[in-house]
Each structure stands twice: as structure tokens, then as C-alpha cells.
Amino acid sequence: MAASLEELEQRLSQLRTELRGAVRARDKAETTRIRRALREAEAAWEQALETEAGPDGEALLTAPPAAQASETTGAPRRKERPAHGSIPIREQVHQALTLLGAPASPKLISSSYEAFFTESLVATKLASLRRDEERSFTAQGYARPYYICAALTHDRLVPARGLLALSTWPVERRIIGPLSPRTDFLTHAVGTAEQIQRLTTAGHPAPDAAWRLLRRFALTIPGAYDAAAPEPDPARVIAAAHAEAAVHRQEDDQQRQAAAQRARSQLSDVQQLFGAAPMRDALRDASGTLP
Numbered sequence: 001m002a003a004s005l006e007e008l009e010q011r012l013s014q015l016r017t018e019l020r021g022a023v024r025a026r027d028k029a030e031t032t033r034i035r036r037a038l039r040e041a042e043a044a045w046e047q048a049l050e051t052e053a054g055p056d057g058e059a060l061l062t063a064p065p066a067a068q069a070s071e072t073t074g075a076p077r078r079k080e081r082p083a084h085g086s087i088p089i090r091e092q093v094h095q096a097l098t099l100l101g102a103p104a105s106p107k108l109i110s111s112s113y114e115a116f117f118t119e120s121l122v123a124t125k126l127a128s129l130r131r132d133e134e135r136s137f138t139a140q141g142y143a144r145p146y147y148i149c150a151a152l153t154h155d156r157l158v159p160a161r162g163l164l165a166l167s168t169w170p171v172e173r174r175i176i177g178p179l180s181p182r183t184d185f186l187t188h189a190v191g192t193a194e195q196i197q198r199l200t201t202a203g204h205p206a207p208d209a210a211w212r213l214l215r216r217f218a219l220t221i222p223g224a225y226d227a228a229a230p231e232p233d234p235a236r237v238i239a240a241a242h243a244e245a246a247v248h249r250q251e252d253d254q255q256r257q258a259a260a261q262r263a264r265s266q267l268s269d270v271q272q273l274f275g276a277a278p279m280r281d282a283l284r285d286a287s288g289t290l291p
Contacts, residue, residue: 008045015041016143023142026170035145090129092121093148093164101191102184103151103165103174112188115209116195130164134274137167141269149273151176154259157267159275167273171263177255179248186241189217189224193234193241200234217241 015038022030096113097104104112110123133147147167150159154177165174176184192214196206211231218225218232224240225232263272271277 004048008041008048011041012038012045019142019145031168038145087119089121089125090133090148092117092119093126093129094146094166096121097148097164097166099191099195100188102187103160103163103176104184104188105162106164108188109164111209111213112192115192115207115213116199126164130159130274134270137273138270147273149174150275152259152263152275154178154180154255156278157259157263157271157276158278171260171272172253172256175256175259175263177252177259179252180256183245183248183252185217186221186245189214189221189241190238192217193232193237196234 015034019031019034019038022034092113093109095117096109099116100108100112106123106126109126110121113119113121129148130150133149136144137147137149145168149165149167151163151165151174152158152171153160154175160176163176192210196210196214199206199210214232214234214237215225218237218240221237221240221244223243224237226236267276
């Protein structure tokens with residue numbers, strides 16, 4: 001027997017509470033299980049809503065508000081500008097960061113998304129995204145499966161300027177130490193090469209933009225690029241990136257782990273995701289003015 005909307009809404013609330021507990025307990029397996037159940041429950045809720053609306057209510061679930069208003073009031077329809085993309089920008093960023101595997105700048109996030117997906121991602125639209133995500137997390141906690149959050153500086157644990165990350169990554173992965181920009185760059189190169197490999201294996205040629213992105217990475221990694229080849233070899237790029245990363249990995253990992261331990265002991269949940277307030281902001285919040 002199919003669950004009612006009310007039962008599904010209770011289920012969603014329960015799963016979100018369980019997810020918050022699993023994330024706090026750093027139980028990766030349980031977090032993965034709950035996220036999967038949450039996605040299934042959300043899909044079931046959407047289906048139940050469509051069933052309850054029936055054929056006559058289908059338009060209410062799909063038509064934009066402006067179109068609905070014109071139909072009910074008889075006012076002339078205004079020609080709507082086509083949406084820039086059907087995928088919410090936070091989901092676009094999530095997909096790009098998942099592919100890259102490490103904190104990245106809005107420009108690289110945009111380039112990576114556009115290299116592999118059909119829609120464009122305007123980098124300038126990311127300026128306020130992290131602030132919006134922080135407000136949402138502050139109000140709702142772990143209600144969402146993920147948040148677009150900040151990378152943190154290893155010394156002050158404040159947001160690293162111009163870098164976005166995913167809340168599902170452990171703190172260590174979001175820490176930026178002295179060697180982290182290079183090791184993260186190598187991680188980006190590996191993620192890009194692996195995505196091209198996946199597409200090729202599946203019989204889907206990678207877009208030209210993806211090859212151009214991989215070439216940009218390969219040109220700055222020793223041994224990754226063969227000038228005589230028409231395109232970079234993804235396997236060669238991966239091997240060269242791993243070889244260089246091994247040189248920096250131990251020291252970088254130690255710095256990240258030490259900073260992550262301080263973050264967990266000193267920062268609240270929201271600060272661990274979005275960073276401690278910089279001293280300048282703290283002084284302004286305390287006095288209302290800056291010295």
C-alpha cells in the first residue's frame with residue numbers, strides 16, 4: 001500500500017534528523033545509507049503529490065507562476081525569457097565539485113561543468129551562493145543532503161578566499177595549507193582525466209571542451225603531456241599527477257589533519273562548514289563599527 005503524503009513527510013523529517021546524527025558521528029556508511037533513503041523518500045513524495053493533484057492539477061506542479069496567473073486572470077501573457085538552465089545552480093556546483101574532488105574556484109567550477117555537461121554555469125552567480133547556503137544551514141541544520149560550503153585556511157580556520165567545497169567532504173579535505181593548492185590542482189587533474197575515461201569506456205566521446213581542460217592541467221604536470229600526441233592521454237595524466245602528489249602528500253596531509261583537529265575542537269558545526277568569523281567581522285559584530 002502506497003504511503004500517504006503525510007506519512008512520507010514524517011518519513012522525510014525522520015530521515016533528516018537521522019542524517020544529522022550520522023554526519024555528526026562521522027559514520028560514513030550510515031550517512032550513505034540515509035542519503036539514499038532520503039532521495040527515495042523525496043521521489044516518492046513527488047510522485048504522491050502528482051497523484052493527489054490528478055490530471056487537472058498537473059499544470060499547477062509544472063507551470064510557472066506567471067503563466068498560471070495569466071490563465072486565471074485573463075491578462076495578456078508576457079513572453080517569458082527562457083530559463084538559463086533547468087538544473088539549480090547549487091546542483092551544478094555539486095556536480096562539478098564531485099568531479100573535481102577538491103575545493104575549487106568559481107571559474108574552475110564553471111569551466112569544469114561546461115566541459116562535461118550541456119548547460120552553462122555562470123561563475124558570477126556563485127558569489128552569493130555560499131552565503132545563501134550558510135543561512136540555510138544555520139536555519140535548518142542538516143536538512144539538505146549536502147551544502148556548498150567553504151574551504152578553510154589551515155592557520156586561522158576562516159573561509160579560504162574564492163574557494164568552494166562540499167559539506168559531505170571531511171574537514172581535512174576542505175583545509176587549505178601551504179601545499180594544498182598544488183595537491184588540490186593535481187586532484188582536479190585526476191578527476192578530469194577519470195571522467196574522460198568513464199565517458200570513453202561508456203562509448204560516449206568526451207566533448208572538445210573536456211579535452212581542452214585536461215590539456216590545461218597536463219601542461220603544468222611533469223611527464224603528463226606528450227606534445228606529439230593530438231590529445232593528452234588520460235591514463236598518463238593520472239599517473240603523472242599521482243607521482244607528483246606523492247612528493248607533497250605526507251606533509252600536506254599532516255598540516256591538514258592538525259588543522260582539522262583544531263577545527264573539530266574549537267568550531268561549531270556551522271563554523272566547521274563555513275569557517276570562523278574573520279577578526280575584522282568579529283570586531284564589527286561586537287562594536288557595530290570597524291576600528
